Amino acid sequence: MDRFTRNYSLLLGAILVAALFFWGQATTSDAGAGALDDVLTADAKLAGYPYQFRVRALRDGVAMISTPRSPDFPAYSFLQVIDPKLVGKAQDDPAMVAAQQALIDHQKRAMGLILAQPGVKSVAWELDVKWLADHGVHR
Incomplete structure (x- = not known):
């Protein structure tokens, strides 16, 4: 094997190992x-709510x-x-207030369930822009 082929093979091998490492981490x-x-x-309770909270990542x-x-x-x-x-309802309309409280209750439940799991120290929230876009909402 000539010098170029050997160096090229080593470089490709190193790239492959790095790619496998990062893929394994992900x-x-x-x-x-x-x-x-x-x-x-x-x-x-969460399954019955119109929005399904999802864990996107754990890091x-x-x-x-x-x-x-x-x-x-x-x-x-x-x-x-x-x-x-x-x-069209105002934010202080009783139906809107009740709906907001239901959302808060479900979000707190999701957070509590996840925080109770081993290895989870905290929760961070990420706006679900895909769900919103899928439902015709554009910010």
């Missing part, structure tokens, strides 16, 4: 997130959970998507 994180996501989908003990609300996208807007009867 798979481990996804596997942990998948197991946590199973906890959420197995919960009857260094922080579980990233999807949410339909954020400071940039208020719950008020999301609730009108899942319940058309709320369209």
Whole structure:
């Protein structure tokens, strides 16, 4: 084997090893997130809610959970998507207040279930822009 072929083979081997390492890291994180996501989908109360909270990632003990609300996208807007009867209602309307409380209760339940799992130190929330877009909402 000539010098060029040997060096080329070593370089390709190093790239392959690095790619496998990073793929393994991502798979481990996804596997942990998948197991946590199973906890959420197995919960009857959460399963009955129109929005399904999902664990997107688990890194260094922080579980990233999807949410339909954020400071940039208020719950008020999301609730009108899942319940058309709320369209046009004021934020202080009793039906809207009840819907907001139901969302808060479900989000807290999702967080509590995940925080109770081994290896989870905290929860971070990530706006679910894909779900919103799939339901015709564009921020």
